[in-house]
Amino acid sequence: MPAVVVMVVVLAIFALGYRFYSEYLAKRVYALDPAFVTPAHSQRDGVDFVPTNRHIVFSHHFISVAGAAPIVGPAVAVFWGWGPALLWVVLGTVFAAGVHDFGSLAVSVRHNARSIGTIASDVISRRARTLFLLIIFFLVTMVNAVFAVVIANLFQGTPEAVLPVLVTIPLAIGVGQYVYRRRTAALLPSIVALLIVYACIPLGQVVPITLDPVAGAIGIEAHTLWIVLIYVYTFFASRLPVWLLLQPRDYINQHQMMLALAVILLGVVVGMNTMAAPVVNNDIPEGSPPWFPLLFVTIACGAVSGFHSLVSSGTTAKQLDKETDARYVGYMGALGEGTLALCSILACAAGVAVFANNPRSEWQGLYTDFDTASGSAVGNFTQGVANFANNLFIPVDVGIVFAAVVVISFAATSLDTAVRLQRYIIQEIAEIARITPLTRNLTLPTLLAVLIPFGLAIMPGDFAFGTLWQLFGTTNQLTAGLALAVVAVWVTKNNRNPLAVLVPLVFLVTMTTWALVVQLVDFATAADPLQRFLLAPLDLVIFALAVWLIIEAAVAFRKAWAARSQAPATPTEPSRTED
Amino acid sequence: MTRDGGDGHAAREQHPGRVRRLLDAWRRFEAFHDAVFASRWRRALRREAQTQADTMRALVLLETLGVDNPVAYETLDLIPAMIADLHEWHQRMGDPEYGNPEVCC
Numbered sequence: 001m002p003a004v005v006v007m008v009v010v011l012a013i014f015a016l017g018y019r020f021y022s023e024y025l026a027k028r029v030y031a032l033d034p035a036f037v038t039p040a041h042s043q044r045d046g047v048d049f050v051p052t053n054r055h056i057v058f059s060h061h062f063i064s065v066a067g068a069a070p071i072v073g074p075a076v077a078v079f080w081g082w083g084p085a086l087l088w089v090v091l092g093t094v095f096a097a098g099v100h101d102f103g104s105l106a107v108s109v110r111h112n113a114r115s116i117g118t119i120a121s122d123v124i125s126r127r128a129r130t131l132f133l134l135i136i137f138f139l140v141t142m143v144n145a146v147f148a149v150v151i152a153n154l155f156q157g158t159p160e161a162v163l164p165v166l167v168t169i170p171l172a173i174g175v176g177q178y179v180y181r182r183r184t185a186a187l188l189p190s191i192v193a194l195l196i197v198y199a200c201i202p203l204g205q206v207v208p209i210t211l212d213p214v215a216g217a218i219g220i221e222a223h224t225l226w227i228v229l230i231y232v233y234t235f236f237a238s239r240l241p242v243w244l245l246l247q248p249r250d251y252i253n254q255h256q257m258m259l260a261l262a263v264i265l266l267g268v269v270v271g272m273n274t275m276a277a278p279v280v281n282n283d284i285p286e287g288s289p290p291w292f293p294l295l296f297v298t299i300a301c302g303a304v305s306g307f308h309s310l311v312s313s314g315t316t317a318k319q320l321d322k323e324t325d326a327r328y329v330g331y332m333g334a335l336g337e338g339t340l341a342l343c344s345i346l347a348c349a350a351g352v353a354v355f356a357n358n359p360r361s362e363w364q365g366l367y368t369d370f371d372t373a374s375g376s377a378v379g380n381f382t383q384g385v386a387n388f389a390n391n392l393f394i395p396v397d398v399g400i401v402f403a404a405v406v407v408i409s410f411a412a413t414s415l416d417t418a419v420r421l422q423r424y425i426i427q428e429i430a431e432i433a434r435i436t437p438l439t440r441n442l443t444l445p446t447l448l449a450v451l452i453p454f455g456l457a458i459m460p461g462d463f464a465f466g467t468l469w470q471l472f473g474t475t476n477q478l479t480a481g482l483a484l485a486v487v488a489v490w491v492t493k494n495n496r497n498p499l500a501v502l503v504p505l506v507f508l509v510t511m512t513t514w515a516l517v518v519q520l521v522d523f524a525t526a527a528d529p530l531q532r533f534l535l536a537p538l539d540l541v542i543f544a545l546a547v548w549l550i551i552e553a554a555v556a557f558r559k560a561w562a563a564r565s566q567a568p569a570t571p572t573e574p575s576r577t578e579d
Numbered sequence: 580m581t582r583d584g585g586d587g588h589a590a591r592e593q594h595p596g597r598v599r600r601l602l603d604a605w606r607r608f609e610a611f612h613d614a615v616f617a618s619r620w621r622r623a624l625r626r627e628a629q630t631q632a633d634t635m636r637a638l639v640l641l642e643t644l645g646v647d648n649p650v651a652y653e654t655l656d657l658i659p660a661m662i663a664d665l666h667e668w669h670q671r672m673g674d675p676e677y678g679n680p681e682v683c684c
Contacts, residue, residue: 186613
């Protein structure tokens with residue numbers, strides 16, 4: 001089947017989802033009120049709380065949620081065939097991610113734009129805040145471990161990409177300072193920065209940077225040395241103010257992502273390449289992980305991601321001009337993430353084998369078993385993008401470096417952000433546990449935020465993709481489960497039908513718990529002591545969090561339902577029309 | 580001769596308008612680009628400036644918080660400047676009202 005047909009059908013379903021399902025959610029489930037005074041107006045401060053045009057809010061929201069994760073998950077999951085991966089991306093985006101992202105935004109707007117964790121302690125129970133912190137702690141730990149390995153793998157596999165990536169660091173600081181000090185618009189400096197980065201691609205091809213000689217001299221693997229250097233960099237980068245490095249680099253990266261998306265979608269249309277991967281892969285070797293239920297944790301971002309609730313409730317809710325804009329921003333943001341996942345599937349199922357005489361056997365050579373598929377997932381994505389880029393007359397070797405630079409840049413900013421987030425979480429947990437040295441010191445929590453994932457990232461074997469990626473997926477889905485539980489209770493308390501929220505909530509929690517049990521059995525019975533004594537207990541802790549979440553959500557929902565039965569005609573939040 | 584058959588003078592007369600329109604379009608695009616890509620970074624800068632201003636304000640208004648201010652005399656002149664956006668500040672600090680009703684709002 002031509003990839004372009006798949007693309008058009010999926011985009012058409014997304015459009016229908018927005019037109020009809022999001023309208024149903026907006027009117028019947030979240031009951032958006034155009035007259036409601038949003039926090040952007042009631043708490044306007046000119047910095048965070050600013051009423052903003054909905055298209056601009058959408059672009060901020062989408063840029064915040066889009067990253068490397070919706071690329072990596074689908075690139076691994078294509079192993080089971082593109083059919084299951086695509087089906088989960090489409091159904092997950094329309095019926096779970098849309099409900100989740102849109103709902104988190106709507107509930108946050110009605111709670112003074114507070115974060116979903118704080119709202120959870122009000123709407124569910126005080127314990128829910130601790131549960132939320134613990135889930136986020138594990139989520140961010142996995143993000144930090146996985147993305148460091150993603151970057152190390154790409155640096156190791158594409159040494160031509162090292163120079164362009166390194167150049168972005170001083171370039172971002174320079175551009176940021178230039179725009180700030182000259183009080184000028186950012187457009188021209190951004191274009192110049194992008195041109196410099198891309199000029200470094202051919203330069204990087206001439207001077208590929210590899211750590212092999214240094215690593216050989218000190219007697220460790222180059223991959224391990226990259227991981228060490230990445231964490232050293234992250235430790236220092238996360239101590240810098242966000243406006244100095246993280247955010248200027250992020251906005252340079254955003255241009256790259258837009259460009260990559262355009263290259264993939266245009267490349268698919270121009271190339272008319274066919275899907276090389278089977279719809280369902282029946283040649284899976286014995287002992288491979290089953291797609292059911294692991295598919296639902298392998299693709300988290302791209303289908304439904306709890307991380308989005310943090311963005312919706314933390315930042316986006318403060319900018320909504322009208323409550324009704326939540327539909328466009330929240331639901332459309334989920335569709336944008338789904339489109340990124342679609343691009344990843346197309347690159348790994350069609351793009352990778354564009355030039356092969358026998359695309360199917362070429363693809364099967366890349367996806368022989370789950371470990372190979374996971375280990376080379378990002379490499380397959382970059383190859384696929386490069387092949388699509390070739391449809392637009394961009395040489396394949398340049399395209400590979402271009403795609404690698406995009407993925408590394410996103411993984412690096414995610415890592416930087418996640419280490420900062422981890423530091424706050426460690427400090428908050430330390431406050432609850434009254435561990436004073438961690439609350440009063442900034443270096444110690446940062447060190448912990450770096451050392452814990454570092455321990456996971458340097459484990460022998462390729463845990464980062466095969467296993468840690470799925471554990472990342474489970475924690476991400478648990479975060480989504482908690483956010484959906486908050487939304488479901490809020491909808492119920494307001495006497496509206498919570499079915500649209502309950503269905504994805506139950507589905508997600510069931511699949512995640514099931515996947516955790518499958519993984520637990522695998523780890524506990526593995527011959528490898530690392531799996532038995534490290535990953536099995538880790539899995540068990542996350543499983544305990546999942547059970548805790550189910551109990552908290554069920555109790556809160558039962559109470560809300562009982563209260564609703566007693567006073568069926570009294571919504572808790574009448575619309576406000578002040579100001 | 581120009582394409583429309585007129586002389587160069589007519590073209591020169593039209594030219595500034597065209598250039599202005601192009602410049603306007605470029606400025607609009609710059610503004611759009613800034614709003615989409617750079618505004619989050621600019622917001623972080625404003626937040627940083629605001630944090631510094633808030634710290635300054637807290638120091639200047641120490642006595643209103645019940646804390647002795649050893650440099651109260653020296654910072655007295657700053658109080659009018661601090662009062663200008665007092666309402667915005669106390670709302671941001673989580674207090675819907677500041678002191679007695681007639682003090683601020």
